[in-house]
Amino acid sequence: MKKVIPFFLPLGLLVVLSLGFYYSNGGNTATSIAEALNTTSPIPVVNNQYDMTGAWVSGSALPSARYYHGGVGHVRNDSGFVYVFGGDSTGAGTAAGVNTYRYNIAANSWSQMAPLPQGRRLMGSAKLGDTIYCLDGLNGTASNMTLYKYNINANTWSTGANAPDSMWYVKAVGYQDSLIYLVGGYGANGVTRTSVFMYNAKTNSWRTATSLPLGRGDGALAMAGDTIVYVGGLNESVAVTAVTYRGVINQSDRSQITWTTGANYPAGVRYRWNAQTWGNKGVIVSGGASTGFTGSQETYVYSPGANTWTAQTNMPSIMLAYASGSVRYNSGIWKYVIGGGVTSGPALSGNTLVFTDTLSAPPPPSNSTLVLFHDSTVSGGLAKRKADRDSVMKYLPSLISGYDVSYFTAATVLPNLSGYKTIILVETSYDNSGALALGTSARTDIKAWLASGTPADKKALISIGGDQGYNYDQSGQTNTDTAFSRGYCGFIYRVDSGMPSPGTITGILTDIGNTRNLLTPSDAGYYPDGVSPTLGSSPVYKYGNHSVLDTVAAVSKGTTGYFAVTSFQDPRYFVNGDLKPWLAALIGYAKLNGGTITNTTPIVSTIADKYALSQNYPNPFNPTTKITFAIPQNGFVSLKVYDLSGKEVMTLVNKNMTVGSYSVDFNGAFLSSGVYFYRLESDNFVETKKMMLVK
Missing domain, CATH: 2.120.10.80 (Kelch-type beta propeller)
Structure with missing residues (x-):
């Protein structure tokens, strides 16, 4: 009316x-x-x-x-x-x-x-x-x-x-x-x-x-x-x-x-x-x-x-x-x-x-894998988050390539996920920051992304973190989401600490028969959850002090459209060099079950006689630009992008490389307009240059 x-x-x-x-x-x-x-x-x-x-x-x-x-x-x-x-x-x-x-x-x-x-x-x-x-x-x-x-x-x-x-x-x-x-x-x-x-x-x-x-x-x-x-x-x-x-x-x-x-x-x-x-x-x-x-x-x-x-x-x-x-x-x-x-x-x-x-979707990411870490700039639990991030990044570049790195808090809205094939989620347990888990918006996006998978475009989620059972499946928690924990990831929370320290996990469906050692890290905060698999999901690692089907250390669930594996250990827990084989086993297990982890940003090499880092071209750019560098000797090379606050926003190179000149593409499609810095480190050589993203 x-x-x-x-x-x-x-x-x-x-x-x-x-x-x-x-x-x-x-x-x-x-x-x-x-x-x-x-x-x-x-x-x-x-x-x-x-x-x-x-x-x-x-x-x-x-x-x-x-x-x-x-x-x-x-x-x-x-x-x-x-x-x-x-x-x-x-x-x-x-x-x-x-x-x-x-x-x-x-x-x-x-x-x-x-x-x-x-x-x-x-x-x-x-x-x-x-x-x-x-x-x-x-x-x-x-x-x-x-x-x-x-x-x-x-x-x-x-x-x-x-x-x-x-x-x-x-x-x-x-x-x-x-x-x-x-x-x-x-x-x-x-x-x-x-x-x-x-x-x-x-x-x-x-x-x-x-x-x-x-x-x-x-x-x-x-x-x-x-x-x-x-x-x-x-x-x-x-x-x-x-x-x-x-x-x-x-x-x-x-x-x-x-x-x-x-x-x-x-x-x-x-x-x-x-x-x-x-x-x-x-x-x-x-x-x-x-x-x-x-x-x-x-x-x-x-x-x-x-x-x-x-x-x-x-x-x-x-x-x-x-x-x-x-x-x-x-x-x-x-x-x-x-x-x-x-x-x-x-x-x-x-x-x-x-x-x-x-409307057209945003430009797809140039890389097929998204790596998510807790925001390492939020106060409270800072050392733990940095330790987990640095532990993973010490080995990840030698295991996969073609990945983007992003950071999250409980309030973060994730990037558009439609172009990614694989997500590696690294949560830091009990970091005292209030950013203990993915928020509602982020979980909703990941669930929708998993549900969008098809046999021809299968999605893979590798989820790592000692408190994931407590965060998502324990009743009464801020982020309790059984549709995520049980429906998509296939686990049921049982205990807050599934093993003593020191303790061990042993591979069941991947890393089979191998035992990996864990210890309370120097910054404390030791909460490796114990879970049991839901009907249709499978135990992947077992704790040394529990039977296989009792309280397990990792669980996987697969459908025709997606595969998810969740391991309830923080990376900083591992000792005796066992982090890398554990991480490699999870990645290999995801690939074995249809996950795609590929490099879509090729690096091309020629001969070089001195260290050099060239200005990106074009500059300013929107949204892609090319960065060229040269190394005169074999060694470990790191090329990373930072924002004005000094926060790392993307890792372009982080691995051992042979002598040569290289070119790598940087895609800023999902970053805000503004000034960014890229830094090359190799042996004793360090150089930083500035670039401008304009949208």
């Missing part, structure tokens, strides 16, 4: 408050769905031809019509949802609602969720992981700085640190796994803001970021890779604009944003609208108003890298002052959902409109 919006405010008030309802309508802000490593994705150049492949359909109506409410998209287990909350359901321009609704895209149905603690409209909204944020806005007619957080899994609201300023018509967007940018807005002093504030969800704190070039309010905001895109809105003279701002985030200091002006919105001036992330094409915008409540139906996609706008299919009806969200499915299908707003009349509407398009 539509409610007619009164449109008869005095002329003076219309001018001051931007054509009648600008000062008093409900608000919505865009958020982004991360797609690749560190939640960023490259934005390829798109052409200027019309792309009419996407299509709109109408969905079930929002239970209560409203406008200027908040909206975000969310994906769980490859199911898409859009959440909307707050807004004005009266049309009077003075009320602020508390209702929260969730739209199940596949079921085409709305459900009512826990209400906001206090009414809101004209607020900013964003999402990080499984948490939705409602920022600033109006409670009726009063402005405030309150930050509300909605826990999607618990269906509960709580509060966070207040924003630095009270604003409405403000926009917000989530970035990576812990940051939110609060952009522009309108304040009590009657001035459209240039301000940009950055919220850190990990520290629950705010800081000031680089301001917009000019004040903006009620425009469209979304994130494309490392670039914030703000389109249209009201300027400092309260005039509607068509200007596009692009803000590239500095990866060494994410409060530093380089703003430039992009191509104007081709359909003309717009406000009362929103934008969403739209895969490898950039951001998507639709509808909005050119003046007052004169709405539109156009839909466009903008690529900030190419600085081009591409027309899409028009919406079925006029919509402005709406809530929206976008979601990505593993198949590459994207959904852009609008739920409620103002339609022609003007009148309040609960219309739900869904735009669907199949």
Whole structure:
């Protein structure tokens, strides 16, 4: 049912408050769905031809019509949802609602969720992981700085640190796994803001970021890779604009944003609208108003890298002052959902409109294997994580090649996994950092990746870590996930420490009959879990103090589409040179059962008479570049890439090599734009050079 919006405010008030309802309508802000490593994705150049492949359909109506409410998209287990909350359901321009609704895209149905603690409209909204944020806005007619957080899994609201300023018509967007940018807005002093504030969800704190070039309010905001895109809105003279701002985030200091002006919105001036992330094409915008409540139906996609706008299919009806969200499915299908707003009349509407398009996947990784370590920069348990990482990397380069290295915490969003054949996961047990295990998002991605395997494209998971049984299969733990532990990996948790120290494990299905020695490491933390196999899975190693089928040290499970082997020892436990044969046995066992571990980045050798490290070419680059080096004598060679903080982001070479000149390709498709360093070490030779990744 539509409610007619009164449109008869005095002329003076219309001018001051931007054509009648600008000062008093409900608000919505865009958020982004991360797609690749560190939640960023490259934005390829798109052409200027019309792309009419996407299509709109109408969905079930929002239970209560409203406008200027908040909206975000969310994906769980490859199911898409859009959440909307707050807004004005009266049309009077003075009320602020508390209702929260969730739209199940596949079921085409709305459900009512826990209400906001206090009414809101004209607020900013964003999402990080499984948490939705409602920022600033109006409670009726009063402005405030309150930050509300909605826990999607618990269906509960709580509060966070207040924003630095009270604003409405403000926009917000989530970035990576812990940051939110609060952009522009309108304040009590009657001035459209240039301000940009950055919220850190990990520290629950705010800081000031680089301001917009000019004040903006009620425009469209979304994130494309490392670039914030703000389109249209009201300027400092309260005039509607068509200007596009692009803000590239500095990866060494994410409060530093380089703003430039992009191509104007081709359909003309717009406000009362929103934008969403739209895969490898950039951001998507639709509808909005050119003046007052004169709405539109156009839909466009903008690529900030190419600085081009591409027309899409028009919406079925006029919509402005709406809530929206976008979601990505593993198949590459994207959904852009609008739920409620103002339609022609003007009148309040609960219309739900869904735009669907199949977008290209991110560029596949150049390597077939992804190696995941606990983040070695997080405080607490640092020595243990470094010891595990260094123990593995001492031998891994001599066992496999063609691999990427990435780091994770409990909050990390993994890189796009679709191009990888094998994942080697190294977890550090009981490291006291709170980053003990893969978080919900990471586990969801790995389960979906395993499930996507086929006989022709079989996936292999080699999972290593002493606490994996406790983390994933022990009831009541933060990360308990029996679908992962029992369903995909095939183990049931039995005991927290499956063997004494010193102790042994003996190979059953690999490394058969060989005994490997383990000892409490110097940094302590000795928790090699004991598990039993589920029906259909198999014991791979046994503990010396247990029978084969009692409490085992490693388990495997195989299907036609994937193979998983889980070994419950931390690499730093091994002594007497037994780490390398144990690691080699797990890798060989995965390959024997259909896993693919190959090198897709060949190194070509010629003769060399001195050490040399050449500047990468091209430089700057996007996303690949070539690094050439030479060694005049046989020896161990290390070539690694680091970010500005000194954190290692990728190992390119780490093995013994013969004299010669070599060339290796570096693919930064899943890294953020910015400055990186690559360092060559061999014998007493060390040299470091700088390169620039620009997206």
